[in-house]
Amino acid sequence: MADYIEPTKTSFNAAEQVAIDAVQQTANDLLTRTGSVIRELIIRPIAYLLSWASGNVDNSIRQYSIAYLKTSQRTENPVADLVASNYFVERREATPSKGIITLTLSSNTLTIAAGARFTVAGNQVCTTVRYIVTDSPGTDSDTLVYIRAIPSGSNYLANIPVVAVNPGPLELPVVSTVNLNFSCATFVAADLTSPITGGTGTETDAELMKRAEYNTAAAGIGTYYGLKKKLDKAPVNVFGLSVIAGEDKPLFRARFNSVNINPGGYVDCHVKTSNQAVTEAVNVPIALMSGSTTMYTATIPSTLCPGFILVDSVIAGGVKPAYYTVTYGTDDNTTNAAGARLSDQQNAVINFPTTNIPEGTTTADIYLTYMPGVHQLQQYMDQDTEHFIGQDIKVKAAVPVALKINCAVHCDRELEDDEITGIKQAIVDYVNSMTVGTGVINFSDIRASVLVSFPDVDLRLPCVITGDVYTTDGHIDTLYSNTGIFDIRNSPNTNYWGYQVCFFSACVDNVRLNVI
Amino acid sequence: MPKDLVMIPDKSGPVNFNITDQSEDTGLMLLQRLYVMLLSDPQIGFRDSDGGQTLLRFLDGANIPADSLMATYLALGCSTAVSMLDQEDRQHIESFTGSCTNGIITCTLVLTDGTTIQGQLNNG
Numbered sequence: 001m002a003d004y005i006e007p008t009k010t011s012f013n014a015a016e017q018v019a020i021d022a023v024q025q026t027a028n029d030l031l032t033r034t035g036s037v038i039r040e041l042i043i044r045p046i047a048y049l050l051s052w053a054s055g056n057v058d059n060s061i062r063q064y065s066i067a068y069l070k071t072s073q074r075t076e077n078p079v080a081d082l083v084a085s086n087y088f089v090e091r092r093e094a095t096p097s098k099g100i101i102t103l104t105l106s107s108n109t110l111t112i113a114a115g116a117r118f119t120v121a122g123n124q125v126c127t128t129v130r131y132i133v134t135d136s137p138g139t140d141s142d143t144l145v146y147i148r149a150i151p152s153g154s155n156y157l158a159n160i161p162v163v164a165v166n167p168g169p170l171e172l173p174v175v176s177t178v179n180l181n182f183s184c185a186t187f188v189a190a191d192l193t194s195p196i197t198g199g200t201g202t203e204t205d206a207e208l209m210k211r212a213e214y215n216t217a218a219a220g221i222g223t224y225y226g227l228k229k230k231l232d233k234a235p236v237n238v239f240g241l242s243v244i245a246g247e248d249k250p251l252f253r254a255r256f257n258s259v260n261i262n263p264g265g266y267v268d269c270h271v272k273t274s275n276q277a278v279t280e281a282v283n284v285p286i287a288l289m290s291g292s293t294t295m296y297t298a299t300i301p302s303t304l305c306p307g308f309i310l311v312d313s314v315i316a317g318g319v320k321p322a323y324y325t326v327t328y329g330t331d332d333n334t335t336n337a338a339g340a341r342l343s344d345q346q347n348a349v350i351n352f353p354t355t356n357i358p359e360g361t362t363t364a365d366i367y368l369t370y371m372p373g374v375h376q377l378q379q380y381m382d383q384d385t386e387h388f389i390g391q392d393i394k395v396k397a398a399v400p401v402a403l404k405i406n407c408a409v410h411c412d413r414e415l416e417d418d419e420i421t422g423i424k425q426a427i428v429d430y431v432n433s434m435t436v437g438t439g440v441i442n443f444s445d446i447r448a449s450v451l452v453s454f455p456d457v458d459l460r461l462p463c464v465i466t467g468d469v470y471t472t473d474g475h476i477d478t479l480y481s482n483t484g485i486f487d488i489r490n491s492p493n494t495n496y497w498g499y500q501v502c503f504f505s506a507c508v509d510n511v512r513l514n515v516i
Numbered sequence: 517m518p519k520d521l522v523m524i525p526d527k528s529g530p531v532n533f534n535i536t537d538q539s540e541d542t543g544l545m546l547l548q549r550l551y552v553m554l555l556s557d558p559q560i561g562f563r564d565s566d567g568g569q570t571l572l573r574f575l576d577g578a579n580i581p582a583d584s585l586m587a588t589y590l591a592l593g594c595s596t597a598v599s600m601l602d603q604e605d606r607q608h609i610e611s612f613t614g615s616c617t618n619g620i621i622t623c624t625l626v627l628t629d630g631t632t633i634q635g636q637l638n639n640g
Contacts, residue, residue, distance in 0.1 A: 007562075009562050012562040013562065016562075028518075029518050029519050030518060030519060030520070031518040031519060031520035031541050031545070032518075033549065033601070033602045033604065033605055034549065034553070034600060034601050034602045034605070035548070035549025035550065035551075035552040035553050035600075035601060035605075036520045036545075036549060037520055038520065040552060040556075044561065048561075048562075
């Protein structure tokens, strides 16, 4: 039911005059002045009921409008649920963020119970199944997962998947401090190697209405709305997407033919399934390169970490090689490596020198940065029931641009610590809600967004924004702006990913506010 | 001349009323309207006042205070009561004052035509 409102004095006075007129029409010799019996006991109560009813009817009409609900950040609102049900949309519940903690251990064996807790930058995360760290992994089950111990110098590394204890949009970067909340005799260190990310809050009225809008928008095949609507029902949460089609420059695979012209029907769909890129370690066999005694080579098949964005690091025999090179390839002979890049048909060959790597090392652990769910979403799109006939839709990872924001904040009163955190969160929420492919972020928009939640708080220049921009060959450049506008649309470096496939990403730890 | 209903409480109690009579709108009826205002809350019910104090707010839940304190309360309350009346009533009023002796409140209404009307309020 809608929230009730009290009548205004203006509406009460208007209703009171209507009631006075009605009484005087019936009996014009009755006294209706303030303080008279009829005025106080009959007219005023009727005027209140009249003005209450008319005010609340008007208010209800307003509250049932999509335009109004699109401004509401409420997460519990039966009115919004009812409106959304007209478009066959239901509110989504909150889901927890996930990440990976790498434990450095003095031994290669450890058992971690399901529900074991860690504290990451003051936030509780836990394991969901029992993990056994070992040299020789057995067969996993629903409640037990084996983690391979990775030799690292005299110690061992174990990558433990964790989820946030509380559902919601928790975002923690890899630099966060990790503490164990359980005893571990062989413990040496713990680091967050894959950010805690991917959680969603309970859908707000505004988000719910946006999805309702998708259900009513013209959803042509292979268009943004068409794919958005389709992926809305996919098994993996898609927070945002960018559609590359037609003559769009990044659609390399469409021009992979003898005339270098797009014959039509090709669509690349870059998906954002997490607010930050995620890191995972894969273990692959290594061998000496053909005809070489000084270089190892390793292949990352397309199935191991589909659509990964870059190689983060390589560890072979507990040693990081001095350097490594990555050559991307494809499983798909209808396109080239550039066409398959970021898709589940991308593979890669990694070469690195043998220097310092212990003799007899047969495998390497390779840390990859990726966007989760690319393969599952491709499988979903390839189903007969979802496939657009006559279209070749390739699901690819969207590429994050991780931002650090430093600006001034002014308020006429002293700001509490909780409020500072809240302001940072509002900035992060704004950044993470931006559409994939926006390409530019403007301080004035951030400021306006914060004003909605904190009306008496004024964000002010100077604002310094730095962003980690990935290159297509798998490196990271850091760009810097002190104008309050961070723009990646017209980069002089042609090796950067096109802004159409990039999205801005931020977390609270990377926002700094200078109170003035 | 317009008429108002006269409602006298049948018993002690806030809502149990009987309509006993009707009366022409005389100075005495105007005094009664002032009593209604004197005992109404100006903060609620969309009253046309600037939110002044009435006797109700002073007496709510308490015994009648000392006469000297009541004199101040009455001055404020009478002023607010007049301001809450309709303009048509206000224009006939020269002054409206109250005094308190031994817990009995005496209100004096002086009209612009020189008529003086006195009434008493007590805790019965």
